[in-house]
């Protein structure tokens with residue numbers, strides 16, 4: 426498995442994977458992978474910048490995990506900054522692995538890769554939000570092991586689930 430920056434070539438597969446794993450996000454503006462991924466590839470373009478700004482994002486970089494044999498995108502991850510804490514924090518986002526390829530260490534490699542990337546810059550924190558929906562349970566184990574500890578929780582409106590905020594001091 427190789428981790429590579431998201432490119433126009435891998436964009437359709439990356440969007441399809443994320444939309445499949447987080448289906449409720451594609452109907453939102455704030456969490457729409459098609460918008461975030463596409464705009465991240467063209468951040469100097471004013472219309473891309475404007476789309477990212479509408480998501481409160483000031484900088485966004487995404488990576489894909491590619492299976493060496495099939496050449497397919499089997500995972501994604503990303504680091505982005507929000508306007509409100511861009512001086513001190515990166516946010517980890519869109520971390521997921523194709524359900525057919527789970528349990529082989531790909532998710533761990535993607536998160537470790539992103540942590541290393543975040544450490545190579547001068548931010549103080551790596552933050553993320555996740556939730557206690559059952560299909561994100563393994564992610565909690567993965568994050569906890571890496572010291573991405575819970576710093577806040579809030580009820581998701583109209584849902585029985587909670588949004589969970591995590592943070593790692595870099």
Ligand SMILES: CC(C)(COP(=O)(O)OP(=O)(O)OC[C@H]1O[C@@H](n2cnc3c(N)ncnc32)[C@H](O)[C@@H]1OP(=O)(O)O)[C@@H](O)C(=O)NCCC(=O)NCCS
Nearest residue numbers: 520521522527528529530531532533555560561563564567
């Ligand atoms: C979370 C996710 C990315 C993990 O991907 P993966 O490739 O299966 O994970 P790995 O095989 O690298 O395993 C990660 C860790 O969890 C542990 N783990 C994996 N599957 C597990 C399971 N079913 N039960 C308990 N622990 C498990 C592994 O032992 C591993 O431990 P390590 O960190 O010490 O190496 C994947 O399950 C996924 O896409 N989930 C849905 C999307 C999601 O929740 N994303 C995060 C949203 S914030």
